[in-house]
Amino acid sequence: MKTARLIYNPTSGREQIRKNLAYVLERLEQAGYETSTHATTGEGCAKRAARKAGENGYDLVIAAGGDGTIFEVVNGLADLETRPNLGLIPAGTTNDFARALRIPRDIEKVCDILCGGHFEPIDIGRVDDRYFINIAAGGMLTELTYEVPSKLKTAVGQLAYYIKGLEKLPYITPRKVKIEYDGKLFEGEIMMFLVSNTNSVGGFEKLAPDASLQDGMFDFILVKKLSFPEFLHLATLALRGEHIHHPKVMYVHANRIKVQVEGDMQLNLDGEHGGALPAEFVNMYQHFQMLTPKDRIQRR
């Protein structure tokens, strides 16, 4: 019999996951998995539980929660020589990664995917000894994902990010950077940068419109210095995926990106605080096998 470890965050999103546990376990059993569960208790718990599951030889590790839970699970497993397959139950507020993989929130459909046996290889990103699955970002507004209080997210969902964002807009200033990417160089003042592994970031589905999870490349987006009205215009273009043609935006594909900054800039990794820059981002080609919908359209 195959073995699965279901690691879930009982506080994710609107706290639905616990109610669905019995159903999920029954479906996994029918699909031939002997499954055990682990409820996380706080920061770092999902990472430790995933690591242990990997070391104990589980065939499948399922992360149930928001992007933060998946981030921890991936970080617990990524540097193991033999890694279990990954499954995902989206139960967070934004669920960018699940959205990128076209994994719905409906629990029956999620179980169809978990039990369907359709695996796809996926890339992940590495920064020093840490990993990310969705996005690494620095600069303007990128700190929002970990500054928004969990209670506010539970109450109003994604709107919480926009409320906090408006509060911060007047305090934003550009930063001087030196960026090396696949042998090329950019030097100048920027508002923000995004190193994206998927096309779905912060609830914007078209922020990195060409991103593929299987090509060994990041979509690298850089927003150069701009005025407040220019920024607002850019934000509206971003909703339609048209920002990449804006003259103040640089959009390239790269496998390895090194960012150095003058002064302080904090790093955001998959929505969590990732320390301060400088940093080097490396794409780890098809590092995991992941359960995905059979009819998912593959890019590039």
Ligand SMILES: Nc1ncnc2c1ncn2[C@@H]1O[C@H](COP(=O)(O)OP(=O)(O)OP(=O)(O)O)[C@@H](O)[C@H]1O
């Ligand atoms: N039992 C718990 N009580 C409080 N916090 C927890 C618990 N278990 C995990 N956490 C914290 O929750 C964070 C991850 O939350 P998660 O991403 O799953 O949900 P979310 O914040 O609702 O969703 P999203 O990231 O999509 O906005 C973890 O990094 C961890 O610090």
